[in-house]
Amino acid sequence: MALNDVTKAKHAFENAVKLNPCLVASWQELLEIYRKCPQLNNIEQQDKIQLAANQLAKLKSLPPALLAVTELMHEGKLLKAEQICRHFLQNNKRHVDGMCLLAEIGIELKIYDDAEFLLASALELEPQHIQARSHYLNLLIRLGKFKAAEQQVTILLEAQPDNLSFNVAKANVLTGLGQTDKAIALFEFAIKQSETLMNANAAERMPIENNQQQVAGFYLQLGHALKAKGEIDNAVAAYQKAYQLNPSFGDAFWSLANTKTYRFNDDEISQMQTQQTNNELPLVDKVQLYFATGKAFEDRKNYDQAFKAYQDGNALQHAHNGFDIAKLEQQVEEQIKYCTKALFENRGNLGLNAPDPIFIVGLPRAGSTLLEQILASHSQVDGTMELHNILGLAARLRGRNTNSGNTSQTAVSQYPKNLAEINPEYFARFGQQFIDETQVYREQAPRFIDKMPNNFLHLGLIKLILPNAKIIDARRSPMACCFSGFKQLFAEGQEFSYSLDDIGRYYQAYLKLMRHWQDVIPGFILTVKHEDVVEDLETEVRRMLDFCGLEFEPACLEFHKTKRTIKTPSSEQVRQPIYKSATEQWRYFEPHLGPLKAALNLN
Known part of the structure; x- marks a missing residue:
């Protein structure tokens, strides 16, 4: 100037x-x-x-303290921003904008239960606050609480029926609720509206870059809905349209790779490699492009280049998420210390006696989606999704150290220690709450599946609140399971999977805890090995059905014919007959997997 x-x-x-x-x-x-x-x-x-x-x-309308908070947030100084925001709210307890900012910080720190409480409280104080309700809606979608999200998006659309963002949010909610036809129609409506605006701007010689990026995002979400429904060809076309509109759109390329059946052509590989060199490209896009490139080279049997791409993507993601495997190992030790035989002898019969839930646990990429598809093919069982309810309950029981001024610090080990101390009446109440909250994901069957793999950490809690539930431990051989996780970019969570050492130690911690559960709650868990399912499908299907108290049905052997919404990375694989080719896929990368072998004690 x-x-x-x-x-x-x-x-x-x-x-x-x-x-x-x-x-x-x-x-x-x-x-x-x-x-x-x-x-x-x-x-x-x-x-x-x-x-x-x-x-x-x-x-200018923000108080100086909150303006400072917003600047600190955008500079990545979240803990300092949180400290100032909490101090401001101590003196301005009903300041809705301050509550929204603290909730945003909580979401960035992945302290979702605090953020949810703050936003719900803000809306009680000021029900017409559009921004607070919009943040609350987006958080509920992220947490998979689609029924509650549906209520929020309905209110927003009553206030602003033409708001495209809210219409797209409703489409995402409908996808989450399994109403994919309605979701697809809404996504197509949003795309049509946006493309009309984009064409009008082009005619007026106005910049259309932002419009293109928005429409690309809508095509991506349309692709997700089509993939969940099983319309893979249409999903692929939507993903391709997304990257054609936005050539650096990492999520579009990764979504193509994540179908597991798509094969990239030379031009697409070249485009991905070119975009990776763009220094202004956001981290998330760069990571997605590395993972997609890794899949492209693996499909071409170029395993050294594939591993390098996977390694580069994992290194970026690992540096960004700050995961500490030692904290997970400490959680396992605490479960072993406090969830003793005596706890279950004294309190094991206090929970809700409902036999409805079947929990499938283990590591991601261990074959849990296959087991879910097999069981969901039974007339008495509904498949749902990876539900967050048990993780949310554990987080609430763990509590927060509210005196520290730092949401990222937990209080001193309240959970699982407090399982021996809390009011005995709470266990049945928690069990009923789980049944009530998950009802929206079910249809008419008397049994249903929750396949959140991370629930293996909380099997003691599940036993106490739902003593008649069934637990299936989806087990896969360590090298195959861990490497499959390493080359998978997860939409949310699973931060342990972005380092060969971390994922190996995680697998070891998982085995240690599962041995403990088998010792203190014997008969509660059935271990099903993926390799056994591949080798002898019928025997393993009958084992699972017997364990769950279900009669044998031939449809479980023809699971690939079952039509249902599937949202996990394995959705296309379980729509095909069972195959054996992936069980030893890791061996092509064996020269690079020394750190994983060392962590698994396989050297």
Whole structure:
């Protein structure tokens, strides 16, 4: 600006607010530039002026403390932002914007139960607060609480029926509820509306880059709904359209790879490699492109290049998520210490006696989706999804150290120690709450499946609240299971899977805890090995059905013919007859897997 180079100044300020939308001085400068800028046509000029003015007004309306919080958040200084925000709320307990900001910090730190409570409380104070309700809706979708999310999106659409973001959110909710036909129709409506706007902007010679990125995102979500329904060819076409609109869209390429059946052509591989060198590309896109490239080279039997791509993607993701395997190992030790035979002898019959749930646990990529598909092919069993309810209950029982001013610190081991101390009446209440909350994912069958693999950490809790539940431990040989997890980019969680050492130690901790559960709650868990299912399907199917108290039905052997919504990475594989080719796939990468073998004590 001092050199009167308005064009470069505009570009610099726009980059500044893109990196940190809370820079008041930068927005002020942009507002003045937009008002005087001769290169903008009238419509574009008014839009940019309105955007800058709205953002400036919003930032200036914030108390100084909350403005500081927003800046710290965008600089990645979350713990400092949290400390200031909590201090502000201690003196302004009913400040809804402050509660929303603290909830945002909680979501970034993955302290979801705190964030959920804050947003629900904010809406009780101010039911018309659109931003709070929108944040609450997005969090409920992330947590898989689709029935509650449906209520929130209905309220938002009553207030703003033409809001495309809310319509797309409703489509995501419907996908989560298994109503994929309605979801697909809504996604197609959003795409049509957005493409009409994009074409109008192009005719007015206005920039359309943001419109293209938005439409690309809608095509991606449409692809997910089509894939969940089993329309794989249409899903592939939607994913391809997404990357055609946004060439650096890592999620579109990874979604193609994650169908497990798609094969990339030379041009697509070249495009992915070119985009990986883009220094301005967001981390999430770069990670997704590495994983997709790894799958592309693996399909071509170029295993060294495939491993390098997987390794690069995992290294980026691991550096970003800050996972500490020692904390998981400590959780396992605490479960072993406090979930004793005496606990189950004294409190093992206090829970709800409902026999409805069948929990499938283990590690991701251990064959749990296959077991779910087999059991869900039975007339008496509903398949659902990876439900978060048990993990949420464990988080509530664990509690928070609210005196520390830091949501990322847990209180000193309240759970599982408190399982021996809490009111005995709570166990049946927790069991009933689980049955009630999961009802929305069920149809008419008397039994249903929860296949959240991480529930293996909480089998003692499950035994106490639902003593008649059935637990199936989906077990796969260590090298095959761990390497399959290492080359899988998960949508949420499973942070242990991005390091060969971490995933090996995680597998060892899992085995240690499963041995403990078999000792203290014998007969509660059936271990089913993936390799045995592959070798002798009928024998293992009959074992599972007998364990669950179900009569044998031939449909369980023809599981690939069962039509149902499946949202996990294995969705296409379980729609095919069983195959053996993947059981030894890891051996092609064996020269690179020394750290994994060492962690598994296989050297």
